[in-house]
Amino acid sequence: xxxxxxxxxxxxxxxxxIRALDHAFGRDEVLAGIDFRLRAGEVVALVGPSGCGKTTxxxxxxxxxxxQAGEVSNxxxxxxxxxxxxxxxxxKTALDNIALGLKAAGVGRDERHFRARELALRLGxxxxxxxxFPHQLSGGMQSRVALARALVLAPELLLLDEPFxxxxxxxxxxxxxxxxAQQAEQGMGVLMITHDLMEAVRLxxxxxxxxxxxxxxxxxxxxxxxxxxxxxxxxxxxxxxLLQAEAVRDSFxxxxxxxxxxxxPAVRPGAGLRLVVPAEPVLGARGGxxxxx
Amino acid sequence: MTLLRAWLAGLPAYLWSGWGAIASLFLxxxxxxxxxxxxxxxxxxxPRSAFATLWALIDSGAAWPELAATARRALSGYVxxxxxxxxxxxxxxxxxxxxxxxRPLVTVLMGTxxxxxxxxxxxxxxxxxxxxxxxxFVAAFPVIFIGALQGTxxxxxxxxxxxxxxxxxxxxMFVDVYLPHVVSYLFPAWIAALGTAWKVVxxxxxxxxxxxxxxxxxxxxxxxxxxxxxxxxxxxVGLLLAVEYLVLEPIKRExxxxxEQGT
Amino acid sequence: xxxxxxDTLFDQLAARPLFMCGFxxxxxxxxxxxxxxxxxxxxxxxxxxxxxxxxxxPIVWHAYELMFGFGLAAVAGFLLTAVPxxxxxxxxGRRVALGMVLLWAAARLAFWLSGTLGVxxxxxxxxxxxxxxxxxxxxVAPRLWRDPERRHLAFLWGLGAMWLAxxxxxADALGGLYPMRWVKVGVGVMMVLIVVALSRxxxxxxxxxxxxxxxxxxGAAARRHGEDDDLxxxxxxxxxxxxxxxxxALYTAVEFVLPGSVIAGWVALAAAxxxxxxxxxxxxxxxxxxxxxxxxxxxYWLMAAGYALSGLALLGVPVAPSAGxxxxxIGAMGVSIFGVLCIAGRTHAGHELDMRSWVLLAAVGLVxxxxxxxxxxxxxxxxxxxxxxxxxxxxxxYGLAARYLGAVFLAPRPDSGxxxxxxxxxASPP
Numbered sequence: 001x002x003x004x005x006x007x008x009x010x011x012x013x014x015x016x017x018i019r020a021l022d023h024a025f026g027r028d029e030v031l032a033g034i035d036f037r038l039r040a041g042e043v044v045a046l047v048g049p050s051g052c053g054k055t056t057x058x059x060x061x062x063x064x065x066x067x068q069a070g071e072v073s074n075x076x077x078x079x080x081x082x083x084x085x086x087x088x089x090x091x092k093t094a095l096d097n098i099a100l101g102l103k104a105a106g107v108g109r110d111e112r113h114f115r116a117r118e119l120a121l122r123l124g125x126x127x128x129x130x131x132x133f134p135h136q137l138s139g140g141m142q143s144r145v146a147l148a149r150a151l152v153l154a155p156e157l158l159l160l161d162e163p164f165x166x167x168x169x170x171x172x173x174x175x176x177x178x179x180x181a182q183q184a185e186q187g188m189g190v191l192m193i194t195h196d197l198m199e200a201v202r203l204x205x206x207x208x209x210x211x212x213x214x215x216x217x218x219x220x221x222x223x224x225x226x227x228x229x230x231x232x233x234x235x236x237x238x239x240x241x242l243l244q245a246e247a248v249r250d251s252f253x254x255x256x257x258x259x260x261x262x263x264x265p266a267v268r269p270g271a272g273l274r275l276v277v278p279a280e281p282v283l284g285a286r287g288g289x290x291x292x293x
Numbered sequence: 294m295t296l297l298r299a300w301l302a303g304l305p306a307y308l309w310s311g312w313g314a315i316a317s318l319f320l321x322x323x324x325x326x327x328x329x330x331x332x333x334x335x336x337x338x339x340p341r342s343a344f345a346t347l348w349a350l351i352d353s354g355a356a357w358p359e360l361a362a363t364a365r366r367a368l369s370g371y372v373x374x375x376x377x378x379x380x381x382x383x384x385x386x387x388x389x390x391x392x393x394x395x396r397p398l399v400t401v402l403m404g405t406x407x408x409x410x411x412x413x414x415x416x417x418x419x420x421x422x423x424x425x426x427x428x429x430f431v432a433a434f435p436v437i438f439i440g441a442l443q444g445t446x447x448x449x450x451x452x453x454x455x456x457x458x459x460x461x462x463x464x465x466m467f468v469d470v471y472l473p474h475v476v477s478y479l480f481p482a483w484i485a486a487l488g489t490a491w492k493v494v495x496x497x498x499x500x501x502x503x504x505x506x507x508x509x510x511x512x513x514x515x516x517x518x519x520x521x522x523x524x525x526x527x528x529x530v531g532l533l534l535a536v537e538y539l540v541l542e543p544i545k546r547e548x549x550x551x552x553e554q555g556t
Numbered sequence: 557x558x559x560x561x562x563d564t565l566f567d568q569l570a571a572r573p574l575f576m577c578g579f580x581x582x583x584x585x586x587x588x589x590x591x592x593x594x595x596x597x598x599x600x601x602x603x604x605x606x607x608x609x610x611x612x613x614p615i616v617w618h619a620y621e622l623m624f625g626f627g628l629a630a631v632a633g634f635l636l637t638a639v640p641x642x643x644x645x646x647x648x649g650r651r652v653a654l655g656m657v658l659l660w661a662a663a664r665l666a667f668w669l670s671g672t673l674g675v676x677x678x679x680x681x682x683x684x685x686x687x688x689x690x691x692x693x694x695x696v697a698p699r700l701w702r703d704p705e706r707r708h709l710a711f712l713w714g715l716g717a718m719w720l721a722x723x724x725x726x727a728d729a730l731g732g733l734y735p736m737r738w739v740k741v742g743v744g745v746m747m748v749l750i751v752v753a754l755s756r757x758x759x760x761x762x763x764x765x766x767x768x769x770x771x772x773x774x775g776a777a778a779r780r781h782g783e784d785d786d787l788x789x790x791x792x793x794x795x796x797x798x799x800x801x802x803x804x805a806l807y808t809a810v811e812f813v814l815p816g817s818v819i820a821g822w823v824a825l826a827a828a829x830x831x832x833x834x835x836x837x838x839x840x841x842x843x844x845x846x847x848x849x850x851x852x853x854x855x856y857w858l859m860a861a862g863y864a865l866s867g868l869a870l871l872g873v874p875v876a877p878s879a880g881x882x883x884x885x886i887g888a889m890g891v892s893i894f895g896v897l898c899i900a901g902r903t904h905a906g907h908e909l910d911m912r913s914w915v916l917l918a919a920v921g922l923v924x925x926x927x928x929x930x931x932x933x934x935x936x937x938x939x940x941x942x943x944x945x946x947x948x949x950x951x952x953x954y955g956l957a958a959r960y961l962g963a964v965f966l967a968p969r970p971d972s973g974x975x976x977x978x979x980x981x982x983a984s985p986p
Contacts, residue, residue: 087452
């Protein structure tokens with residue numbers, strides 16, 4: 001299945017469905033009325049300013065927090081999580097860290113080491129890195145280990161919490177490539193948090209823009225071109241375009257954009273951004289009214 | 294098994310790194326020699342006669358029963374303290390309330406001088422083994438308790454979250470996440486407590502028992518026999534150094550290899 | 557007119573390849589003088605032939621000349637070459653090389669004659685020997701001092717201490733005292749200088765050996781190693797070196813103030829342990845077994861054994877005090893000077909390191925000489941025979957060095973170099 005194809009047509013049953021989700025920590029309302037759906041093979045990015053409840057939403061989706069109101073239904077058979085920090089067990093070697101999830105799933109020692117090693121090598125770790133402890137690895141290597149730890153489970157759904165935010169540009173690009181390759185191969189659903197719009201434009205099929213207090217989804221963008229075939233120019237162009245969208249500027253607290261630019265629909269047919277109002281009942285539908293307008 | 298092999302492989306380098314410590318110890322002996330030269334053998338016998346006396350004690354078989362009695366008492370008290378301190382510290386660490394409550398109690402325990410406990414123990418247990426064992430226990434317990442408490446309190450929430458996200462079963466949660474972390478706090482506490490136990494037991498014996506190294510020290514003091522006094526001190530210190538540097542420290546290094554600072 | 561002629565003669569001499577760089581005449585003198593001194597000493601030991609009469613007797617002559625004649629020639633050769641290189645300053649030039657070696661020779665002559673010329677001879681020997689070492693200090697001190705980080709000041713302190721030892725010796729000799737204690741101070745200072753110099757040389761030798769080992773292990777794929785290499789680079793770390801220097805210096809001081817005391821014995825054992833502690837840095841696996849790394853490594857073992865034996869003798873173990881001392885001098889000093897002659901002598905003359913077997917033969921000879929001399933101090937072993945073996949092995953070893961290295965020092969460079977440069981890559985365009 002090509003990644004470019006929007007899964008609405010694919011008709012797979014596996015999906016992450018979030019309906020009318022509210023969440024509060026004490027008296028603070030963190031999330032209100034979250035509604036979206038993520039299907040197999042789809043990459044969805046949650047963007048929004050710090051403190052808008054992205055991480056809470058992700059933790060609810062992962063089942064790390066108890067749902068208070070609304071519904072989270074995850075019909076994917078396996079889910080893996082990659083955190084903002086590598087969160088490696090410092091007393092385990094890189095290899096054992098990668099194999100941690102397999103061990104938890106009851107995979108035998110030889111088998112899990114074999115699979116962990118194989119994937120680690122594909123992600124650019126060297127044999128001798130695998131015997132090292134996390135503190136002996138550079139930050140980039142630690143991120144690779146963390147990514148490998150999630151991917152080695154061959155999850156149907158991968159949840160990413162700003163996993164690349166602390167890395168340099170070159171390393172980010174490489175890990176994007178590795179991630180997309182794995183995603184294409186396995187047909188994973190990916191839900192990722194980021195506050196880096198370019199990262200969202202680079203990787204996702206759909207971008208959900210969140211606004212704070214309380215955290216809510218204010219609009220949804222869909223990206224036509226398959227992620228694998230997006231070049232830098234495409235990404236820059238559409239990131240700039242995204243930045244001009246009123247909802248995005250509102251959400252990040254930016255002053256209103258230059259109207260002329262914002263009004264120009266720089267969307268190339270079939271390849272650009274499509275904006276969807278969240279209230280619209282049919283998810284994944286194309287076209288529609290202007291966000292926040 | 295791998296642990297054992299790694300330990301054996303690292304042993305030569307570890308032992309070799311002991312030369313620096315040996316150099317310092319020789320300098321200490323030189324200083325000792327200098328003191329004995331200045332103040333005369335009555336105040337401070339020179340190291341060689343102390344070692345000769347010690348050798349004579351060992352050779353004649355007189356040293357072993359005393360050392361064995363001392364070791365028995367120290368280890369009894371120490372093992373009790375390790376068990377009670379570790380378990381209670383872990384349990385207290387799990388609950389915020391319990392750790393808040395226990396801190397001042399431990400401070401009281403730590404702050405009371407061992408000699409005070411010794412006096413109480415002599416009243417309670419008389420001249421039996423109970424006196425030194427209890428004193429050792431009371432001196433070593435808070436050190437271990439604090440270690441265990443710290444270990445549990447400082448468990449990283451991030452790692453716990455990670456472990457939950459990867460659906461680690463309870464047993465793995467304990468063995469792979471909690472235990473290594475807690476042990477890295479407990480082990481140094483155990484080692485520190487062993488030193489305390491060894492010191493306190495000699496003091497307790499000096500005042501409260503008829504046998505053991507402490508009692509032997511009391512006898513040599515009453516005879517103004519400084520050579521055997523120093524011989525016994527050398528034996529006690531030597532044993533502690535041997536246990537700590539030949540047994541505990543290598544194990545600690547291996548267990549905490551993951552903690553080593555980057556190369 | 558006479559001045560001009562003499563200058564011309566001096567310049568003509570200085571123009572010879574032997575004076576191209578400071579180490580050349582001095583290293584040749586070191587090797588040659590080692591042979592001469594011990595040949596004379598063998599004659600004295602075996603057949604009772606005379607040695608130059610100096611105040612204090614034959615043993616003082618033997619000790620003084622080996623320490624301050626042979627030893628300081630090597631030190632001078634090393635520092636005249638190494639200090640400009642370490643500090644990135646211009647080479648010292650041919651005239652300095654020739655002048656210094658002439659001063660050294662005059663100092664030797666003066667000491668040999670010091671017994672026969674009376675007080676004047678004593679004074680002349682003192683002036684020339686102190687003058688020679690003073691001149692060496694004057695040549696290197698400004699460069700060591702002006703180095704931005706002053707990383708190599710240890711050499712300067714060592715030279716200063718050596719000068720004081722030499723001055724003390726001559727003061728005792730002029731005052732009619734037995735001056736041997738100052739030679740022992742000189743031995744201690746020499747050990748410190750060896751530790752300092754080897755820390756510099758080993759950085760290169762051991763890491764070259766590690767590179768070779770990586771190459772052997774990884775085959776032709778000579779990848780550049782990084783931090784994550786499982787064979788980490790060798791680093792001569794200061795803390796352990798400083799502990800060893802402290803131990804040696806403290807023993808030297810205590811032995812000087814309280815000669816023969818048990819306190820000095822314990823400190824000697826501490827020094828031995830501190831030197832062994834230094835070897836922690838050296839245990840780098842198979843690479844240690846390569847020729848040059850092993851040669852330098854053995855120096856520390858001999859040094860540690862020397863101090864250990866000295867310490868045991870002071871603590872009352874029946875060992876002659878001279879046994880440990882000779883492990884230091886014949887062993888640590890003899891082997892390290894031989895190593896420096898081979899390594900610095902060849903590379904700074906434009907040659908690659910010598911992989912021929914005479915090097916091994918000579919190195920083994922020196923170790924045998926040290927062990928045999930030490931063994932002669934153990935109870936129940938044949939003293940005369942072992943000492944003869946020791947002297948003979950030493951003469952053979954330094955004879956080989958004089959023969960094979962002398963040829964290098966006397967000849968022009970094989971490459972286009974004109975001074976002290978290391979081997980120049982002829983293939984690369986200028």
